[in-house]
Amino acid sequence: MAAVIPVHLYGRPADLAQITAIAADAGVPVIEDAAQAHGAELVDPAGSVRRAGGYAPLGCFSFFPGKNLGAFGDAGAITTDDPDLAARLRMLRDHGRSSKYEHRMTGYAHRLDTIHAAVLRVKLTTLDRANGRRRELAAAYSRALDGVGDLVLPPETPGRRSVYHLYVVRTRHRDALLAHLSAAGIGAGVHYPVPLHLQPAYAHLGGRPGDLPVTEAWARECLSLPLYPELTGEQLDEVVAAVRGYFG
Ligand SMILES: Cc1ncc(COP(=O)(O)O)c(C=O)c1O
Missing domain, CATH: 3.90.1150.10 (Aspartate Aminotransferase, domain 1)
Structure with a gap:
């Protein structure tokens, strides 16, 4: 399976309007790499504003300490407005678990540590x-x-x-x-x-x-x-x- 992954490099939004149009023609999904672009904005000609990571069906963020929004160590997040993708991602991050003792797929130990979540909650406000x-x-x-x-x-x-x-x-x-x-x-x-x-x-x-x-x-x-x-x-x-x- 292929995907196009535009990177909002240095915090500057990639031209997602063009990229998503080309990818849609080719039938290839787009995943935003918003690791450097927390809060960056894309404004369409009609004036409606979308933030980096919220344009394509999936957006990926890094919360490495040096990023614009950084935790106390390695952390990250994926954004989506697709409930099916969200459910799959929740399983994947927690050993493929759908409930405490049921594993529907092979997953990862990629949970966000509570201490990082606490730090990020505070830093998000600034x-x-x-x-x-x-x-x-x-x-x-x-x-x-x-x-x-x-x-x-x-x-x-x-x-x-x-x-x-x-x-x-x-x-x-x-x-x-x-x-x-x-x-x-x-x-x-x-x-x-x-x-x-x-x-x-x-x-x-x-x-x-x-x-x-x-x-x-x-x-x-x-x-x-x-x-x-x-x-x-x-x-x-x-x-x-x-x-x-x-x-x-
Ligand atoms: C553009 C970009 N993508 C992806 C990553 C990877 O982020 P992480 O190391 O948190 O997985 C980084 C981090 O340096 C990055 O700058």
Whole structure:
């Protein structure tokens, strides 16, 4: 069984209207990977708003501690509005159990720990505020870095409201800029340096350098600048000054 799994990468909603239309034509189901996009919004031309993970029949969320909504350890959730899928998923997460001593299928021990659920319940109440702060910081970066060097900044697309899990820029000078920021004590990152087709785990599929030139260029050129809700305006100014300093 095949499925299309669009990823709302870096918190920016994928173009689900187009993707679901193409997948529907091909008769392939769509599963949203909303692991980085808790609270991101898709707005259709008529103005109706749907949140990432709530568009396709299934949405997957990660609550890894570093995510926009993070637990105290590994945790996650799947969303659906389909009662049959929900019932199957509930069984799958708990050893295929339909009642205490009846197992209808082979399942997993993927229950959400109560302690994580308790943490998430509290943190959920501040998610929108934290996402709002992320958006403010992203807008401040985009204002300050517009036109600097060869930087390509993350686009704001009408109808797709990012929650900036990461603020990722692109530059041909990525490695040198990263070294320059590290030397200044600024923790930038690369998400992600090795594309899937070049991962050792998938070597058996025969992927080679050059097979996916666009993907490989992204892997060489992307750089994540520091962005989290607690980042202060002064810290952001420091990062901007260091980036500008690099490009002279
Ligand atoms: C886009 C994306 N999908 C899936 C995952 C996997 O999430 P988890 O490790 O919680 O299963 C992650 C986590 O890093 C992610 O960023």
